[in-house]
Amino acid sequence: MTSRRDFIKKSAFASAFVVTGLPKFGKSAQLPSTSGTTKPIVISTWKHGIPANDAAWKILSSGGRALDAVEQGVMVPEADPNNTSVGLGGNPDRDGHVTLDASIMDEKGNAGSVAFLEHILHPISVARMVMEKTPHVMLVGEGAYQFAIDNGFKRSDQGMTPEVKANWEKWKAENKYNPKIDKNNHDTIGMVALDNAGDVSGACTTSGLGMKMHGRVGDSPIIGAGMFADNDVGAACATGVGEAVIKICGSHLIVELMRNGKTPQQACEEAVKRIAKKVSNYKDIQVGFLALNKAGDVGAYSIVKGFNYAVACNGQNRLFDSDYLVKE
Ligand code: ASP
DSSP: OOHHHHHEEEEEEEEHHOOOOOOTTOOOOOOOOOSSOOOOOOEESSHHHHHHHHHHHHHHHTTTOOHHHHHHHHHHTTTTTSSSSSSGGOOOOOTTTOOOEEEEOOOTSSSEEEEOOOOOOOOHHHHHHHHHSSSSSSEEHHHHHHHHHTTTTOOOOOOOOHHHHHHHHHHHHHTTTTOOOOSSSSSOEEEEEEOTTTEHHHHHHHHSSSTOOTTTSSTTTTTTTTTTEEEETEEEEEEEOOHHHTTTTHHHHHHHHHHHTOHHHHHHHHHHHHHHHHHHHHHHGGGEEEEEEOOOOOOEESSTTOOEEEEEEEEEEEEEOOSSSSOO
16 A cells, blocks of 8 residues: 555655645545545546546535546536547547547446547546446447437537637648647546445546547547556556557556555556557657555556646545656
8 A cells, every 4th residue: 555655755745736726625634545545535637637526526525426426527627618638629630520539437347438429528428328328338430429319418519619720720731631649739537536435436538639530549438548447456547648558458457456466656657667668659758647546545657747637535636746757
């Protein structure tokens, strides 16, 4: 189990965390986890994790289920038209289509996902419906869209915001239509939670890499890559260049490392090092992992500087800077 000292050191808490308000629930300043179990707890990627955790916390703090918490949590950035990396406000692919990927897992090991889905505000809820109402795990593209419409989701024709459109036009002019992957065009929300009953669940939703090739699917909807939850162990999620995450089955790898005795922090570090070993251009890309075990211990690690994550527990919701591999 990660000691409090380790957690603070590894998350650079002492020097780098940013308190972004939210004394809406409770007063304790405790962080996960010293001994015993910190629950409930919810963690999520990037700054948009703060309002997402807020929504999740409402459910967790009233004794609700982690599955409901992660779904409601990630719906917040999905619904934000100004979020350019999640939901319909996201950056388009190089042909100008906003295509969405999402996945969800519950405490029983059930899983659902959608990929390459257009015109639907809440892909995470379609993923949950795939999990709960079909014998399948994943629906994509037109089939996923039709399934959503048939099950009461409304088509949205929210187009690109003027800013996103201008960004896309500029990108096309400068990049001559070549898809490019770099450190800067990503920001998926991945969220994992442990509820009062001691159950874990996870969710992940994204518009994917900005200016991707039409038809490209990233790690976020791939169970075991962008997110994985196992109620015997804990859960993990990823953000960053999905191709690198898929190649190492990142989230599944982290859960298996935890199953074999690693702390969440050690497991995230080993997964990033695995990418460094297997992906030749790893220094040019970003990947960030988050993990949570059944004791409520948290881990976070990324390839390069800049990844941050939100942790809500013990009455506080805070943003932390992740430690990272490439220090030069
Ligand atoms: N992981 C996402 C993808 O590859 C990108 C992101 O994190 O924004 O589609």
